[in-house]
Amino acid sequence: MLKPSRYIVSEKNRNGELLLMSILHCTYVKFPQAYADEVLTLMQSAVINESVGNLKIIDVLKTNKMLIASNLDESLLVDAMHKQHVFSNDWLYLTILPTNNCNFRCIYCYENPAEENMNDQTEKNILDFVRKNIRKYKKLRLNWFGGEPLQQKERVVRMSREINEICKANKIPLVGMMTTNGYDLDLETFRSLISNRILSYQVCIDGSKCTHNVQRPHFQNSDSYQKIYSNLLSIKRNIKSNTFKIVIRANMTPFVEEHLLGHLEDLASDFGNDKRFSIYFQGVRDWGGNRISENAVEIAPDEENYYKKWYDIASEKGLNSADFIPVGPVTGLCEANLKNGYLIYYDGSIHKCSLASQDETSKDIDTVGQIEDGGKMIIDNEKIAKWIVNRVSSENCYNCSLYPICCGGSCPYSKNIKGQKSCLPIKEMIKAHLRCLDYRNMIPTSLRECEENHL
Numbered sequence: 001m002l003k004p005s006r007y008i009v010s011e012k013n014r015n016g017e018l019l020l021m022s023i024l025h026c027t028y029v030k031f032p033q034a035y036a037d038e039v040l041t042l043m044q045s046a047v048i049n050e051s052v053g054n055l056k057i058i059d060v061l062k063t064n065k066m067l068i069a070s071n072l073d074e075s076l077l078v079d080a081m082h083k084q085h086v087f088s089n090d091w092l093y094l095t096i097l098p099t100n101n102c103n104f105r106c107i108y109c110y111e112n113p114a115e116e117n118m119n120d121q122t123e124k125n126i127l128d129f130v131r132k133n134i135r136k137y138k139k140l141r142l143n144w145f146g147g148e149p150l151q152q153k154e155r156v157v158r159m160s161r162e163i164n165e166i167c168k169a170n171k172i173p174l175v176g177m178m179t180t181n182g183y184d185l186d187l188e189t190f191r192s193l194i195s196n197r198i199l200s201y202q203v204c205i206d207g208s209k210c211t212h213n214v215q216r217p218h219f220q221n222s223d224s225y226q227k228i229y230s231n232l233l234s235i236k237r238n239i240k241s242n243t244f245k246i247v248i249r250a251n252m253t254p255f256v257e258e259h260l261l262g263h264l265e266d267l268a269s270d271f272g273n274d275k276r277f278s279i280y281f282q283g284v285r286d287w288g289g290n291r292i293s294e295n296a297v298e299i300a301p302d303e304e305n306y307y308k309k310w311y312d313i314a315s316e317k318g319l320n321s322a323d324f325i326p327v328g329p330v331t332g333l334c335e336a337n338l339k340n341g342y343l344i345y346y347d348g349s350i351h352k353c354s355l356a357s358q359d360e361t362s363k364d365i366d367t368v369g370q371i372e373d374g375g376k377m378i379i380d381n382e383k384i385a386k387w388i389v390n391r392v393s394s395e396n397c398y399n400c401s402l403y404p405i406c407c408g409g410s411c412p413y414s415k416n417i418k419g420q421k422s423c424l425p426i427k428e429m430i431k432a433h434l435r436c437l438d439y440r441n442m443i444p445t446s447l448r449e450c451e452e453n454h455l
């Protein structure tokens, strides 16, 4: 006997065809409109006799692990994947904040910019740590974060080069990324970074010039939009390599939404159909700090409405859109969950979460260690345990279709430290992921050959 997997997301496209994704196994399938309702009914059954009914449908669903043995407890598989991901020594995850200074004054930012920069001794300590410990791991993920990391451009380039050399000498693959406002991401800097394997970037442009410059003002230049946009264009036109990825993120508010269409049209004509660039929408939330209330930022009551609407529009205009969002087991887990996930501040202190470190009541539990002279990492394991232990607090999680993605709590700051439920508002994003893949004909159609017989 069979039963439907609990971890399936389904969506009908405009033609009434049914798109299905197994979140646990990352399989996708499309059924013609003629079969859509029959498949949906089947997927709501408690148990299914595999020799009764439409055997072709059953076979497709079974092959794609959307129908599974009726005695299988899939949540155990998710729990095993979660444990493997959290406790594995395969990866070392280092997020380095070389400064908490920033040249922008974004109206929703939780950070308080200050002139606190990494010094040479801390740089040396971090490099010593990597040099002495890299062989304990199989891969290194290095993420530059801030403040604005490019406020310390020379140090970031120098450290990236050094870390790349250490990894090469030890035959350890390096996956490098950067979250930057893009203002100082000029061609020369970009070339230096990608030559040292910093290949993934997230750059925020909050919609059209008129909204971006209000939401993300530079501290001096009233038109940061122009500077960022021309940096990205210059990268697109002058860098031939296909190895890098730039995600252009729009932080969504009702104000941004009002003027978004023109921005997407500009992006589509300049970056559309270039696989190195994609768009990502993130509803603005109250991430902490005082600025969001001081600036009276309007937040939409349901950010999922943005995802429902704008990914499709971006995709139709020719932009790489929700089809580029990674969806699958543990993809929603923040690195703060991971045993080997460390956030290293400009002063060498080690943290778990940049939001928690700004909050007076969470500062202490967030400061989990220090890198000392000689590269010795001192870690408070009792504090680390508070971040990485996963106690699924609700039976609902096991039955939630998103359980493989978030494993019952993607954000340990909310769940473990503040004791709040932390559901990811991403169901609409995943449905958009399915629709956008479908626009590009990337979901295989099943049963096409017998559709006529069925009708």
Ligand code: SF4
Pocket: 334, 335, 336, 352, 353, 354, 355, 356, 410, 411, 412, 413, 414
């Ligand atoms: S722990 Fe939560 S708030 Fe902190 S960085 Fe991770 S997801 Fe964000």
Ligand code: SF4
Pocket: 396, 397, 398, 400, 401, 402, 403, 406, 407, 408, 409, 410, 422, 423, 424
């Ligand atoms: S925390 Fe929320 S989104 Fe995650 S599995 Fe539980 S119910 Fe689903």
